[in-house]
Amino acid sequence: MTTQTVSRKTRAPLVSLSAALPWLIATLFLLVMPLVFTSNSALTIMNQMAITIVFALAYNMLLGQGGMLSFGHAVYMGMGGFMCVHVMNYVEDFSLPLPLPLLPVFGGLFGMGMALIVGSFSTRKAGTVFAMISLGVGELIAACSVIIVAFFGGEEGVSGDRTYGLPVFGVEFLHQIEVYYLTAFWLVLSALLMYLFSRTPIGRMANAVRDNPERAEFLGYSARWVRFYSFVASGFFAGIAGGLFAINYEILTEENLNLATSGSILLVTFLGGVGFFFGPIIGAIVFTLLQTVLSLQTEIWQLYLGLLFVATVMYFPGGLAGVLMMHTLPIRFGKAGLLVGPYFKTLLPALACIFGAVSLLEILFHFRHAALGDEEMTLFWVTFNSHSPLPMLIAAIATVAGFWLARRGAPELAEAWHEANTPNAPQGGAA
Amino acid sequence: MDLILVNLIDGLVTGLLLFMLSAGLTLIFSMMGVLNFAHASFYMLGAYFAYQISMVLGFWMGLLIAPVIVGVLGALVERYGLRRVHQYGHVPELIFTFGLALLIEEVVQFIWGKDQMPYSIPEVLNFTALSIAGNAIPAYKVFMIFTSVAIFIALLYVLTRTRVGMIIQAALSYPRTVEALGHNVPLVFMGVFGVGTALAGVAGVIAGPVLSTFPGMAVVLGSIVFVTIVIGGLGSLWGALVASLLIGWITTFAKAYNIRMEDILTGIGFEKPLEMSENVFRDLWTITSPQIADILPYLLMVLILVVRPYGLFGKRDA
DSSP states (O other): HHHHHHHHHHHSSSSOEEEEEEEEHHHHHHHHHHHHHSSSSHHHHHHHHHHHHHHHHHHHHHTTSSSSOOOOOOHHHHHHHHHHHHHHHHHHTOOOOGGGHHHHHHHHHHHHHHHHHHHHHHHOOOHHHHHHHHHHHHHHHHHHHHHHHHHHGGOOEOOOOOTTSSBTTBBOOOSSHHHHHHHHHHHHHHHHHHHHHSHHHHHHHHHHHHHHHHHHTTTTOOOOHHHHHHHHHHHHHEEEEEEEEHHHHHHHGGGGGHHHHHHHHHHHHHOOOSSSSTTTHHHHHHHHHHHHHHHHTTTHHHHHHHHHEEEEEEEHHHHHHHHHHTTTHHHHHHHHHHHHHHHHHHHHHHHHHHHHHHHHHHHHHHHHHHHHOEEEETTTTTTEESSSHHHHHHHHHHHHHHHHHHHHHHHHHHHHHHHHSSSSSSSSSOO | OOOHHHHHHHHHHHHHHHHHHHHHHHHHHHHHHHOOTTTHHHHHHHHHHHHHHHHHHOOHHHHHHHHHHHHHHHHHIIIIIIHHHHHOOOHHHHHHHHHHHHHHHHHHHHHHHOBBBBOOOOOOOGSSEETTTTTEEEEEHHHHHHHHHHHHHHHHHHHSSSSSHHHHHHHHHHHHHHTTTTOOOOHHHHHHHHHHHHHHHHHHHHHHHHOOOOOOHHHHHHHHHHHHHHOOOOOOOOHHHHHHHHHHHHHHHHHOOOOOOHHHHHEEEHTOOOTTTOOOOHHHHHBBBBHHHGHHHHHHHHHHHHHHHOOOOOOOTO
């Protein structure tokens, strides 16, 4: 009892500055971004990023916080989006006074409804069984979308017009920039809500159930219901992402429901890191940038993405966020400087190795798949003949040499890493 | 009656093909507790390797060599990939195999391109074996049936009658005890993973010519295979067999007989609405069984999971 009263007395104020600061910075950042990148294509990319962030955060409520791996989460986003387009059209036909900024709520509610139905039988087990059910349900609904034309619109999907209703405070959502601020508003709101959800008792219990369901049951919590609540909440936010998608693109098709979309959100979330709340945000930003930049540069960008993903799963299960957070300890000990030298010694050759390997792949790909007679290719601003052995030789040498140098530098890096993670010699007493 | 027989044979071919994939998958699952998401990708690799080999050495050498290569690849994946990820838990393992499936598809596209491969039935088997009331049964189908049944019997024999099979079975249930008795359990795991993927490779070799060899073939069959072993009960070999045949027959019969929803609904006593274009249930009225044949396995899975969460033959805590 005493500890409780003490803790109540010394409890921090409800919202401390240090907790609110990241949110304020993020909001400010979102407000300023369109002033820096003013072009329409930049706005499109940022909108896409924002939608992916909301979706990835919703997905991480399952994967990272609840320990449930879903292969069919696109369903909830897609269904929310489809519903929003229908609401959009309905409001237009009957000229109902529903302002556009409120539309994602409908998407969220519909996604939640779907999650209620599916979650009632899929959350009985976590792990493999849950993953398989989510896959089956996802495939089922994706296949249904071609058959049930009334709701899904068949192969061409359903489309709407976001400029349907009365202007909201004079804004008609004709321009990208208006849509951007609408999306940014929902991004901040839903990210904040999801963060707060993870702090509630039910969010905490989701972590407990993820780590040890048996023990959570002994504490008196039903693991199944805890999973169910997480699942439903995640469905709601996925639906909001779907609503934002509907507002941005004004069209939804079968593609929004299928396994490829579900798989790519898993990729995004895992690349970003499932262990931290902000992991999926990093993942969504990096993934969208990679997708936009790489797909313009190379035809085999998905191969690189696959390689990156498999490498992440094998060597950095914490994802990008995990790698970043690994450095908090050295920084706290004031020893981060120790790492700089070894990092340069190892990562520069590793970079050379990667560039070499990429060049090799590109040359090979061009060699095999380019049109007959097309022997000229440009790679890293150098134009050469892909059929001559010299470029391939250079690329191979870069790969092997880079790999060898990186390997040689690795023990030193490991040493420095170990050193940086050990606190300074304690005053007396064994370490 | 004759048509039923033809459909039974067609369904059997599909079912046995599914079984070759699901048998390996379920064996791997019951051993390591990990569902190999990339299993269908190994099936695809089998088809592509066999095509490449058949260009030089002919179909039969492809049938012999390709599964071996696929099996060795599978064993390598287990040794250097899965075993590494194993320490992080089951969910990362599943994510790893998912990533592997993506990667294999991309690699296949990198090497062979996006087009369909001209991998075809060998000349020897390109004739009509028998015909039932005017419906021709190609010899290749008979060959497929016999190959899969032969492999199944061989597998059953090895698993239940030989010393190696005994060790595998023991390692499935009590890996620690088997290890304490002096057997190399990690090696057994690697071997079973290799054999499981090799089985998928065989399925790919013999299915490639009929179901066409293209980069999407893994995705087409992949999720159906998972549905199969979920319906059969995770980890149950007999369940996998029953579920494979069930799915094979259900989809074949649904495609062969044009059952219309309209007839069923009017048969129950519903009145068909006159104005269809604005009716909310218009899609329900126009559904026909060939149209939904491909989603029937998923429907079956959802139904079975609601009624019997551990599948047809699964144990309670599978």
